[in-house]
Amino acid sequence: DADVTQTPRNRITKTGKRIMLECSQTKGHDRMYWYRQDPGLGLRLIYYSFDVKDINKGEISDGYSVSRQAQAKFSLSLESAIPNQTALYFCATSDSVNRGERSTDTQYFGPGTRLTVL
Amino acid sequence: ILNVEQSPQSLHVQEGDSTNFTCSFPSSNFYALHWYRWETAKSPEALFVMTLNGDEKKKGRISATLNTKEGYSYLYIKGSQPEDSATYLCAPSAGAGSYQLTFGKGTKLSVIP
Numbered sequence: 001d002a003d004v005t006q007t008p009r010n011r012i013t014k015t016g017k018r019i020m021l022e023c024s025q026t027k028g029h030d031r032m033y034w035y036r037q038d039p040g041l042g043l044r045l046i047y048y049s050f051d052v053k054d055i056n057k058g059e060i061s062d063g064y065s066v067s068r069q070a071q072a073k074f075s076l077s078l079e080s081a082i083p084n085q086t087a088l089y090f091c092a093t094s095d096s097v098n099r100g101e102r103s104t105d106t107q108y109f110g111p112g113t114r115l116t117v118l
Numbered sequence: 119i120l121n122v123e124q125s126p127q128s129l130h131v132q133e134g135d136s137t138n139f140t141c142s143f144p145s146s147n148f149y150a151l152h153w154y155r156w157e158t159a160k161s162p163e164a165l166f167v168m169t170l171n172g173d174e175k176k177k178g179r180i181s182a183t184l185n186t187k188e189g190y191s192y193l194y195i196k197g198s199q200p201e202d203s204a205t206y207l208c209a210p211s212a213g214a215g216s217y218q219l220t221f222g223k224g225t226k227l228s229v230i231p
Contacts, residue, residue: 004161031217035221040223041223042122042207042220042221042222042223042224043162043207043209043221044221045218045219048217048218050217058218059119090161090162094217104150104152104167104169105211105217105219106152106164106167107152107164107219108164109161109162109163110161111160111161112161
């Protein structure tokens with residue numbers, strides 16, 4: 001079974017609609033992230049969360065909002081979808097446990113959601 | 119947001135060839151450098167994380183080196199196989215933000231049987 005799951009895997013919607021993408025994880029990690037991938041660009045961070053009460057904006061948060069319903073669940077919402085939000089969206093998790101002198105947050109990615117906004 | 123450059127953007131090699139590609143990043147305030155492998159229709163998968171200047175990591179036929187003073191990392195693949203075909207992403211982090219990775223655009227490797 002996948003440790004990080006995303007639903008839906010594919011979604012086509014129309015301009016102006018509200019859309020929610022969901023992410024769940026069974027890894028027990030406290031940190032969760034939302035990225036988007038566009039052709040020719042690197043993965044860009046939208047929002048990240050260190051725990052249920054700690055949510056932070058990333059590089060490209062405009063037009064998006066998030067909700068951390070539980071440690072294992074992190075949802076991304078597009079309040080009013082627009083065509084330039086058409087992209088591949090990834091959720092990721094990492095563990096903040098310090099493993100020594102310098103902890104590093106290896107991130108584990110979900111399978112992605114392909115969103116098309118017409 | 120860090121300026122991360124990966125080169126080449128893409129390359130095609132014959133099965134059995136060895137290859138390498140580069141990730142360049144700002145050397146100031148360096149914290150860690152991650153390499154990910156991303157196969158088509160799958161999700162990015164962590165290969166290595168390196169933190170110290172001179173670090174070398176190896177996983178099977180794939181290895182990586184890190185130079186934090188000049189701001190670059192090399193990824194090497196020895197004896198490429200078709201299953202190595204993927205996009206390889208590097209992602210440095212800076213300051214105390216070990217969690218905030220800036221991903222490069224990747225190097226897309228195609229191994230021709």
